[in-house]
Amino acid sequence: MNIEANQLEKAVVLKLIGRMDAENASEFDEACEVWISQGAKHLIADVDELRYVSSMGLRSFLTVAQKLKKVSGSLIICGLHGLPRQVFEMTRLIDLFPIFDTPQEALATL
Amino acid sequence: MSHSFERLSLPAQVQSVREFHRFVRGGAGAAGLESEDMDKLDLVLEEILVNIARYAYEGGAGDVEVAYATDGGSLLVEVTDGGRSFNPLEAAPPDLALGLADRPVGGLGVLLVKQIVGSLRYRRENGRNTVSFRFPGPEVSASST
Secondary structure (H helix, E strand, O other): OEEEEEEOOOOEEEEEEEEEOOOOHHHHHHHHHHHHHOOOOEEEEEEEEEEEEOHHHHHHHHHHHHHHHHOOOEEEEEOOOHHHHHHHHHOOHHHOOOEEOOHHHHHOOO | OOOOOEEEEEEOOHHHHHHHHHHHHHHHHHOOOOHHHHHHHHHHHHHHHHHHHHHHOOOOOOEEEEEEEEEOOEEEEEEEEOOOOOOHHHOOOOOOOOOHHHOOOOOHHHHHHHHHHOOOEEEEEOOEEEEEEEEOOOOOOOOOO
């Protein structure tokens, strides 16, 4: 999995590319932790090019979202489709995150 | 009807999962699975293997074996370890109705496995756990999205 970060005025967009599995999911936590420690309140995970996520990845998404909720922030998810979307639906995590088609749509709500 | 199983044994650790994926994809290709179904099969295997890596040997070292056989357009898969007795079918399901702040971050792996394969089986024999399933299971069609 590759993570490309783009800091914008209202949020940091983290584009996730490839496969998020037990071996690399912690890289997402660590990347988010850096931005949160620098004061970011809203993170946008753009998963349009993420084709695989396992429960260890879900654990990362939940952990980051819970941290941000405590500082009145949010983890927003964009571009959810394919297997990652099915995984979010099966676990009903899809009800717990703000979901948008694109980062632009998410940014317009902040 | 007996099947001829291919077998691979590796250390029960998270770093073995990708090697098992490559191994089983050989059989998945022979069974004619579509790319999206192969990803689902990877997911089921990863969840079972990660549980074993984290809990079966309670901090000690041990091996885990994955075996597969093709059966028409499906794969029969068996995952065996020599760790403590653990039946994933008896794992308490997580409460999916909880809100974000209260939702435990773990426990979702077994749920995903059960939802995807449907026909998970477990047996304990000679001090070893074996989880087996057919993929795609009867509840999963290749065209489901």
